[in-house]
Amino acid sequence: DVKVTQSSRYLVKRTGEKVFLECVQDMDHENMFWYRQDPGLGLRLIYFSYDVKMKEKGDIPEGYSVSREKKERFSLILESASTNQTSMYLCASSTPGQSRTQYFGPGTRLTVL
Amino acid sequence: RKEVEQDPGPFNVPEGATVAFNCTYSNSASQSFFWYRQDCRKEPKLLMSVYSSGNEDGRFTAQLNRASQYISLLIRDSKLSDSATYLCVVNGGYGGATNKLIFGTGTLLAVQP
Numbered sequence: 001d002v003k004v005t006q007s008s009r010y011l012v013k014r015t016g017e018k019v020f021l022e023c024v025q026d027m028d029h030e031n032m033f034w035y036r037q038d039p040g041l042g043l044r045l046i047y048f049s050y051d052v053k054m055k056e057k058g059d060i061p062e063g064y065s066v067s068r069e070k071k072e073r074f075s076l077i078l079e080s081a082s083t084n085q086t087s088m089y090l091c092a093s094s095t096p097g098q099s100r101t102q103y104f105g106p107g108t109r110l111t112v113l
Numbered sequence: 114r115k116e117v118e119q120d121p122g123p124f125n126v127p128e129g130a131t132v133a134f135n136c137t138y139s140n141s142a143s144q145s146f147f148w149y150r151q152d153c154r155k156e157p158k159l160l161m162s163v164y165s166s167g168n169e170d171g172r173f174t175a176q177l178n179r180a181s182q183y184i185s186l187l188i189r190d191s192k193l194s195d196s197a198t199y200l201c202v203v204n205g206g207y208g209g210a211t212n213k214l215i216f217g218t219g220t221l222l223a224v225q226p
Contacts, residue, residue, distance in 0.1 A: 031212050035216075040121075040218065041218065042200070042216050042217060042218035042219060043157070043200075043216040045213060048212070048213065050212065058213075090156060090157075094212070096212060100212070101147070101159045101162075102159075102214055103159075104156035104157050104158070105156060106155070106156050107155075107156055
């Protein structure tokens with residue numbers, strides 16, 4: 001069974017803090033993704049990665065960066081958190097190819113005060 | 114125009130009812146289609162892929178009309194446990210976008226006893 005884990009379920013940070021969200025998958029998947037989910041807007045892709053040290057911008061990369069030093073781990077970094085980054089953050093992984101299912105982690109509910 | 118459009122609902126139906134969800138997508142290059150299910154405060158999970166010829170999985174039937182860029186999901190004999198948000202999902206198209214999934218904002222289903 002595929003397992004994607006995220007470091008925290010709930011996180012509260014202050015404006016201007018640097019925030020790290022960690023994601024780990026145990027299925028040796030090449031692809032990993034970071035989304036945020038907001039009411040009425042659905043899931044929006046922030047960044048994704050096809051391989052170690054590879055990254056591609058998604059639809060809303062501004063204010064975020066990512067790191068993929070190991071195949072199983074994909075980190076999302078908020079360099080200076082802002083209140084408009086309060087959201088649910090979801091990590092996903094998949095094997096390559098157009099018909100590949102994405103498997104999601106449980107999500108991190110981030111609140112920036 | 115959103116890339117994937119769904120009626121947000123909510124759809125309130127009695128147990129045993131048949132309910133249909135519709136979805137349209139804008140990218141004619143999309144090649145893969147899915148329905149995901151998301152329970153309240155949980156991560157999205159794959160419900161079923163959607164194939165050109167239509168496909169069925171128990172009480173669930175999915176259909177695709179490529180000419181109209183339209184996807185549907187039919188749930189027969191609704192159960193209380195079917196209550197969730199149903200996400201229509203398409204892949205991003207060719208090349209690097211192949212691995213990307215585009216999510217609709219979801220349709221909320223509430224099955225009433």
